[in-house]
Amino acid sequence: MLKKWPFILMTLTMVFALAACGSANNAAPQGDAATGTDNKAATELTGNILAVGSTALQPLVEQAGQKFMAVDKYKGIAVQVQGGGSGTGLTQVSGGQADIGNSDVFAKEKLESGADELVDHQVAVVAMSAVANPKVGVADLKKDQLVQIFTGKITNWKQVGGADQKIVIVNRPSSSGTRATFEKYALGQKTEDLPGSIQEDSSGTVKKLIAETPGAIGYLALSYIDNTVTALKYDGVEANVENVEQGKYPVWAYEHMYTKGEPKEHVKAFLDYILSDEIQKSDVVDLGYIPVSGMQVKRDADGNITK
Amino acid sequence: MEPIEGKAYMEQNKRSRGMKERHYWEEWTGRIYTSVCVVFLVAVIVSIVYFVASKGVATFVVNGVSLQEFFFGTKWSPDGEPKSFGALPFITGSFAVTVLAALIASPLSLCAALFMTEIVPKSGKRILQPAIELLSGIPSVVYGFVGLTVIVPLLRDVFGGQGIGILAGCLVLSVMILPTITSIMADALSSLPGGLRESSYALGATRWQTIARVIIPTLLPALLTGIILGMARAFGEALAVQMVIGNAPHIPQSLLESASTLTSVITLSMGNTAMGSVHNNALWSMALVLLLMTFIFVLLVRLLERRNRI
Numbered sequence: 001m002l003k004k005w006p007f008i009l010m011t012l013t014m015v016f017a018l019a020a021c022g023s024a025n026n027a028a029p030q031g032d033a034a035t036g037t038d039n040k041a042a043t044e045l046t047g048n049i050l051a052v053g054s055t056a057l058q059p060l061v062e063q064a065g066q067k068f069m070a071v072d073k074y075k076g077i078a079v080q081v082q083g084g085g086s087g088t089g090l091t092q093v094s095g096g097q098a099d100i101g102n103s104d105v106f107a108k109e110k111l112e113s114g115a116d117e118l119v120d121h122q123v124a125v126v127a128m129s130a131v132a133n134p135k136v137g138v139a140d141l142k143k144d145q146l147v148q149i150f151t152g153k154i155t156n157w158k159q160v161g162g163a164d165q166k167i168v169i170v171n172r173p174s175s176s177g178t179r180a181t182f183e184k185y186a187l188g189q190k191t192e193d194l195p196g197s198i199q200e201d202s203s204g205t206v207k208k209l210i211a212e213t214p215g216a217i218g219y220l221a222l223s224y225i226d227n228t229v230t231a232l233k234y235d236g237v238e239a240n241v242e243n244v245e246q247g248k249y250p251v252w253a254y255e256h257m258y259t260k261g262e263p264k265e266h267v268k269a270f271l272d273y274i275l276s277d278e279i280q281k282s283d284v285v286d287l288g289y290i291p292v293s294g295m296q297v298k299r300d301a302d303g304n305i306t307k
Numbered sequence: 308m309e310p311i312e313g314k315a316y317m318e319q320n321k322r323s324r325g326m327k328e329r330h331y332w333e334e335w336t337g338r339i340y341t342s343v344c345v346v347f348l349v350a351v352i353v354s355i356v357y358f359v360a361s362k363g364v365a366t367f368v369v370n371g372v373s374l375q376e377f378f379f380g381t382k383w384s385p386d387g388e389p390k391s392f393g394a395l396p397f398i399t400g401s402f403a404v405t406v407l408a409a410l411i412a413s414p415l416s417l418c419a420a421l422f423m424t425e426i427v428p429k430s431g432k433r434i435l436q437p438a439i440e441l442l443s444g445i446p447s448v449v450y451g452f453v454g455l456t457v458i459v460p461l462l463r464d465v466f467g468g469q470g471i472g473i474l475a476g477c478l479v480l481s482v483m484i485l486p487t488i489t490s491i492m493a494d495a496l497s498s499l500p501g502g503l504r505e506s507s508y509a510l511g512a513t514r515w516q517t518i519a520r521v522i523i524p525t526l527l528p529a530l531l532t533g534i535i536l537g538m539a540r541a542f543g544e545a546l547a548v549q550m551v552i553g554n555a556p557h558i559p560q561s562l563l564e565s566a567s568t569l570t571s572v573i574t575l576s577m578g579n580t581a582m583g584s585v586h587n588n589a590l591w592s593m594a595l596v597l598l599l600m601t602f603i604f605v606l607l608v609r610l611l612e613r614r615n616r617i
Contacts, residue, residue: 055578085578087587095582110581168469173554173572174386175579175586192384198471198565199554201575205455212460213469 046076047266053082053089053102054177056203056221057255060124061102063283064274074273077266086110086177093258094118099267101258104177106301118258123274124289126221127252128182129239131207131229133216138162140233147187149217152194157215169197170209170218176201181253182219184303186234219251223288241290247297247305254299255289356598363595366392366588377592383556383572385586392589394569396558398596401568403473404548405541408480412488413534419485420492425518436493443486451550454479459551466563469553474562476552480544484537491533495526528611535611539604543597545570569593 051061058081065079084092086103087110093101094114101107101118104126108115130146132138136157141149148154149167157165172179174193183190193199198213200206203224210216211228222239225231231239234251243249257274259267273279280291298306366372372392380393419439423431458478463470503525507517523530545568553565554575573590580587 083578085580087580087582087584088578091582112581112584173575173579174384175576177579190387192387193556195555195557195559196469196564197553197555198469199556199567199575200550201579205550208455209471213463213471 044076045074045266045269047078047264049077049079049100049267049270050098051079051081051089051100051102051257052084052092052098053100054086054104054255055083056104056126056178057102057124057257058083060255060283060287060289061100061257061274063287064279065270067279067283068270068273071273074266074269077270079270087175090115090118090258093260096260099259099264100271103256103258104253105180106254106256107258108301109180117260119260119262121257121259121263121271121275122254122292123257123271124255124280124284125244125252125292125295126181126223126255126289127239127241127244127249128178128186128219128221129225129251130182130186130217130219130232130234131210131225132218132232133210133212133214134228134230136162136165136215136217136230138232139230140236143186143188143235146234147189150183150187150191165215168213168216169194170206170213170216171197171199172206172219173199173201177253178203178219178221182251185253186219186251221288241294244290245294245296247307252290254292359591359594359598362588362591364592366585366592370585370588372585372589372592377589381558385589390585392585394589394593394596396556397567397569397572397593399558400473400552400566401542401570401597401600403566404476404480404552404568405538407473407477408484408541409534409538411477411481412484412537415481416485416488416492416533416537417530419489420496421518423489423493424496425514425522436490439486439489442482443490447483447544447547448550450479450483451547454547454551462563468561468563469565470563471551471553471565472559472561472563473552473566476548476566476568479547479551480541483544483547484541487540488533488537491536492530495529495533496522499526528614532608532611535604535607539601542600542604543570545574549574569597573597 049065051065062081065081068074069077069079082098086105089098089101089103090107090110091101092098094107094111094117103110107118107120111118130141138157138160141160145154145160149160150169150171154160155167157163157167171193172182198209198216200209203220206218207220207224207226207229210218210220217232220229222241233239234249237243237249239249239251244252257271259271262268263271275292277293280293284291296307300306366377367374377392377394378398379395380391381395382391382393383396384391419435423435454475458475459470461470462468462472462475466474499522503521504517507521512520548568549571552568552571554567554571555565556567556572557565559566573593576586577590580590
């Protein structure tokens, strides 16, 4: 008789434990809803903002988030920023797990469904340049030369007027937003992964490899380029902020912060803050992005440019 | 005298009854607590397996990629036209680095373990063991970075080519799995069934004869367990390998040419793909392959353990 007690107790505890797990899961959305209603007390905004996604945009959002929370008016709002990649950001914002999805590409280029529900907030521009190992002896490439290099038709720097050196391509993985931008605006076509090419996703590693590997070519955001690598001119146009702003240099992309539907009040306050001169003229420039306010051209998801 | 004795007896009796009751409850709270933990653990394992399996199987069931294409196709272009999902280059890459790393690390580990247990047990344990534990405490990103700054340029200077590739990957991995293999082997060696070593010496065998003809053959299953656990670790390692292997989705022509492993492709692309897309599902299928491989490694270890007991 007494021997059965423990089993009964054990089963009961298990049931409780499982029930506890269940109720914990249910509790979370209720908490969110509670903060949501707080916002209606308009005088002071409160709430949590979770921004997830692009690692290229992460430093800016993090820095802006810190400054934002330090502003007296917004001290009731907590901003949390996570990386994870553009795909993760877009999936999570469209699934409702995150308030903001950071992305390097337009949502409809990445998402198979649900992109229509997302509202795009373009907060900065990132320009990229093809870069090469300093010893290859080339500083300017035409578009079709670049295409032939990245499709494997030109395999030696000699063929484009450089040193007699085999070309080593340092690429991004095919899912990368940086690669998508480079292929779309610099090459004008998708490329395949060639045997012997190197793929890395972190800009730091890409730069290190290009600087050290003889004959290496790749592409980097302007903020990562320094004197250890050679930034190649594109059709004779140098990749710099002015040329990008005036629309002369085509290899750039917006950094997007997507919200599902129109943003809630406290999220909107944060987005407005990032677009304010305070962030655009200082942090955006310091971190190597180009402010959207300075752009003299606009571009839509299909790549059409308007002045 | 007598009444006091009787009182003391009763007192003691009372106390022991109290103790008994307390032990009873201690016993059961402990048992319940541990059972809950076990149930929780099992639930976590089951849900992880279910999650990975359901996502991984979706590639074949929902997206209609054929098993043959996935396991034997050599072309990986999930964003190309037409899309193709051949994971063979990654599977071969994973096996190549794992086997090569084990080939490099196992003899070194065996020597280190023998040194620690048979040759100079005292100072060996005092110096080597902490050194080896230190190795296992270094984060893998550090190994990757050291590989990228030291091993890759070295290979490039010595052999030419890119320096990046399977050779760099397996060198980094072999250092990483060294502690696992060494400590398991050392444990096995020090737990040698009593008398075997002494009997061998008593028969007049030298130390090397004892090691080569008695100790190693007797402990072979246990030593293999160490190697297999090391291989399991190497198979699942992602970050360090990803930094030095190059990640081109092709079967390389040489050890010094860019190649990929299952883990390196997963870490490289998972964040960039949207959940539920074919590309994402295909990455989960690779995760499933990794999971199944882990099961196989565990199974092998279990089999060896059973042999070890006899």
